[in-house]
Amino acid sequence: MQENAQSITVLGAGVVGIACAVHLLRDGHRVTIIDRLPPGEACSSGNAGVFASYACLPVSLPGLFWSVPGMLLDPAGALTIRMSYWLTLFPWLVKFLRAGRMEPMQSSARALSFLVNNSLEQHRDLARGAGVDHLLRPAPLVYAYADEASLSKGLHTWDWRRPYGVEPRVVRGAELRELEPALSEELPCAVVIDDCGHTTNPSLLVKGLADYAQRQGATLLQRDVIDIHPRDGGGVRLSTDDGDIMAEKIVIAAGAWSGKLAEQCGEAVPLEAERGYHLMLHDPGVELRSIVGSAKGKFLATPMDEGLRLAGTTEFAGLDAPPDYRRAEVLRSQVRDLFPDANIDDYSQWMGQRPSLPDSVPVIGPSQRHAGIYYAFGHQHIGLTSAPKTGRLIADMVAGRTPNIDLGPYRVDRFQR
Ligand SMILES: Cc1cc2nc3c(=O)[nH]c(=O)nc-3n(C[C@H](O)[C@H](O)[C@H](O)COP(=O)(O)OP(=O)(O)OC[C@H]3O[C@@H](n4cnc5c(N)ncnc54)[C@H](O)[C@@H]3O)c2cc1C
Incomplete structure (x- = not known):
């Protein structure tokens, strides 16, 4: 001692x-x-398992305010707020939207970039002597867009990360297919982050x-x-x-x-419980070389020991409300947009509570x-x-x-x- x-x-x-x-x-x-x-x-336990060294931006961003109503009205959208929870959540939501103005956003990004930068290496160091290195794997993130219009609409949020050392690159056509052969040919373009990784079992x-x-x-x-x-x-x-x-x-x-x-x-x-869901495909029938993100569905698909994990979505309902697995079904309905040949029959579902502060x-x-x-x-x-x-x-x-x-x-x- x-x-x-x-x-x-x-x-x-x-x-x-x-x-x-x-x-x-x-x-x-x-x-x-x-x-x-x-x-x-x-x-x-049930997260997407990604060492997201690119995730230096806060959740609330400039312009988000205008897209919230559309997300809430879309039953397959990435965000829901339970009717009974609106009143409780309102003061948090106000703080959250205020934190998304340009200046506070940049201040949060500075603080977050220190925490997320170089994450895979940080995990390797944490795992030193622990015998868990086999659960850590380098892999690029391939964040796929449905068309060129949605890519150009989303590119500025990738550019906001550049001052913090993130280097997104746009990949199209044959290069994209080579990087991730499992990806649907319908998807023309993606933003790729090379300096990424994931665990095969969080x-x-x-x-x-x-x-x-x-x-x-x-x-x-x-x-x-x-x-x-x-x-x-x-x-x-x-x-x-x-x-x-x-x-x-x-x-x-x-x-x-x-x-x-x-x-x-x-x-x-x-502090709010920002609930998220996953769907684990136990026999997906597709093998990924990378971590794949869906810009449309706002979820990640990560290859894991137990299958292919699709994780994402946001639901506000408080800490004690029971899960609403229709949120995970939304992921199931969207997976074939990414991988047309995926087998979606053998699966399990999970809900977890992200601890979230407004900034x-x-x-x-x-x-x-x-x-x-x-x-x-x-x-x-x-x-x-x-x-x-x-x-x-x-x-x-x-x-x-x-x-x-x-x-x-x-x-x-x-x-x-
Ligand atoms: C769908 C989804 C996908 C995600 N994907 C990613 C990802 O790819 N990469 C990433 O970096 N993050 C991801 N996250 C976020 C990440 O999972 C969380 O930020 C992280 O797990 C929080 O860890 P924690 O240790 O703070 O909380 P927890 O893992 O929730 O641990 C808190 C612990 O405290 C215990 N506890 C609480 N109160 C008490 C008490 N009173 N007495 C005793 N014990 C108590 C609980 O039992 C629990 O074990 C994702 C989250 C979700 C929901």
């Missing part, structure tokens, strides 16, 4: 919590991880990293944390479904459930009210991509090292200003 070793409890065994735990262990700390589920079984990746963390000395407790009580003299008492736990320092990395826990620490944060930038850093409490949540569509950098930032802060970046955009109290 190192001289300045501390005792840290990480709440949440999703990809973000486990990445924090691994980096804290590498600094020599004593780490306990608490989750009511086994590792990697909530949002981190859940196994998190479980493998959690096993590694335990081999490095971490304790894993399966408990439901019901209340957090920061104590005046320092430290935190956690009430769980199986008694109280005293913690010296904690990291709240509880994904979409973190909002309630932050509130118990006196810090209200506008799309996760909260990473210390509580402004209580010493010894750190936050690492709100990673929206890029939690897998950005987990290694998040873990590293948290470890830096706990150790008192000053990261060479502006930490302001990640602060927990930025929504109070």
Whole structure:
């Protein structure tokens, strides 16, 4: 044990919590991880598995406001808001749309680009010694457009990423077929990002990293944390479904459930559960060389160990509403636009809750009210991509090292200003 070793409890065994735990262990700390589920079984299990180094733009963008009504009216559209949830969501939606103006968008993009940049390499480093390298794979993203008109309509959003080191290139015709032979001949053009990658099993990746963390000395407790009580003299008492736990320092990395826990620490944060769905084709009959995106359907198709995973869509309905698997059926109805020969008969469905803040930038850093409490949540569509950098930032802060970046955009109290 190192001289300045501390005792840290990480709440949440999703990809973000486990990445924090691994980096804290590498600094020599004593780490306990608490989750009511086994590792990697909530949002981190069913995602598209993409190390999206290109995903530096926030979800809310200039001009989005005008396309929202069209998306909502289209039953096969990528966005739905349950009728019963409109009123609750309204204040968040206002903040979300305001965050999509040009200047705030650029400020979010700066903060996000630091987190997503070089993601595959960051994951390789996180996986060092963990025995999960076989789950990491380099592959380009091929983001396909239905026609030239929709490509030219969408190109500016790719160009907005160039200042942050993303290098999109347009590919057409024979070159596109060579890059991804499985793609429909009806699709004339695509934007390609070469510097990309994916995992072949997101859940196994998190479980493998959690096993590694335990081999490095971490304790894993399966408990439901019901209340957090920061104590005046320092430290935190956690009430769980199986008694109280005293913690010296904690990291709240509880994904979409973190909002309630932050509130118990006196810090209200506008965190929403942005639900997404996947459809897993177990015997797809097509083999992909790349990760394929559909510009029309706004979903990704990723080759995985268990088949072809189609993941995407956005639904707002609150944390506790049951899944509406018609959203996953929409993906099923659109897959043949990409791969006409796909076998869509043998499949399973899944719903997960992305933890989303209006400006799309996760909260990473210390509580402004209580010493010894750190936050690492709100990673929206890029939690897998950005987990290694998040873990590293948290470890830096706990150790008192000053990261060479502006930490302001990640602060927990930025929504109070
Ligand atoms: C359809 C879809 C596709 C996606 N595709 C991608 C992608 O390709 N690339 C990418 O980078 N990201 C993607 N994402 C986003 C990514 O999955 C999330 O950002 C990420 O999983 C969030 O990780 P997390 O660890 O913060 O949360 P989670 O994985 O949800 O983990 C939080 C954990 O906290 C635990 N917890 C919560 N509250 C408590 C409590 N009170 N007591 C005990 N335990 C608690 C939960 O049980 C859970 O295990 C996608 C998401 C969806 C829905």
